[in-house]
Amino acid sequence: MPRSGAQARDRLERAALELYTEHGYDQTTIADIAAKAGVTQRTFFRHFTDKREVLFNNEGRQQEALTQALDGVPRTLTPVAAMLQAFRSMSPSLENNRPLAEVRHQIIAVTPALRERELMKEAALSTIVADALRERGLAEWNATLLAHVGTTAWGHAIHTWAADPSSNVDALIVQAFADLQDFATANTTAHPATQV
Amino acid sequence: MPRSGAQARDRLERAALELYTEHGYDQTTIADIAAKAGVTQRTFFRHFTDKREVLFNNEGRQQEALTQALDGVPRTLTPVAAMLQAFRSMSPSLENNRPLAEVRHQIIAVTPALRERELMKEAALSTIVADALRERGLAEWNATLLAHVGTTAWGHAIHTWAADPSSNVDALIVQAFADLQDFATANTTAHPATQV
């Protein structure tokens, strides 16, 4: 009875989230999730490639949004400023579904397997940023390095935000970038690297 | 016939590396590895918790080495300089087994599952760095942020090194830190964050 298709997917996602929260990720089987959603195990894998992927479903949209955000940043800005602006433009969307983000964060935090997948998604975002920087004229080495570091700082802000209900993502992002700048300029020696 | 114990582990590691290289990670089964090593599947899992973990066996020693390296850095150095010195002290050890590193890098690069695990190991190193920075008096936010970013830069240098046989890790590490410094100071606006 293929009523909607999207309905089953929603039920599966909801069921998985509840079971992961209640009994933990490892203690939850695909059979449990499928039963709760009223479908078969096979149907689960038709909608999600993975047992983990249920929690990273909106990542696809986030990647597209980031791509567009990077595309919309004026070419006059420095690479660092461009990254910052693109990241900040994602803040409202993040803030909009904070409730879900908090729950997800708690589950992922205590499950190594899910933490692995989350790091993969961050790496994917980093690749997107690197592509954008490369298109802005940066060389391969610089584009990748800056993308990795910038994405890492962004991720740090998001994690802190997800763990603290009273915080504000956008402010934390700004703070992270500002702190990095301070740390870099605070070093009296311009290139401490050459001193070791 | 438990001749040595460590012998079986070595044979398993060698067999896995060869099979992963020849047929790819996904196409290689535990049965294949065990057969090639002359043991049972059960024995494989007695030595390695995972099918992936075979490739990340020396990571434990690397984590210990990094911990000691961070412990040996003079307290007078700035946090960034301290990280850099600790990372650089690991360079000889890395350079010593470059052959293995290159093979590993190639396998990991084309296997998402292994890339996930590698990111996990990097995260573990980041945690170690964060602990050290926290012990140096940095607040939680700064310690974690700086550790993440620094470890990311280090990882970027190592990846570039593993992919380019003619390169030198230590030089790349120095280069990465120097470039980050340049990017931060190149921004005419001290805090571009506040301008968006």
Next chain:
DNA sequence: TACGGTAGCGACACAGTGTGACGCTACGCC
């Protein structure tokens, strides 16, 4: 040399994940 303890392994048995193939049925479209 004999003996007891133990570390390492083989041998099942089993739960759980993920994939392939086939058939059915409700839905949209002409």
Next chain:
DNA sequence: GGCGTAGCGTCACACTGTGTCGCTACCGTA
């Protein structure tokens, strides 16, 4: 009203990872 198809159920299956039991080669000790 018939047709194509998307979505699902149903088997069947390969592979990963764990628990348990029993065996055997090695160790130190007397």
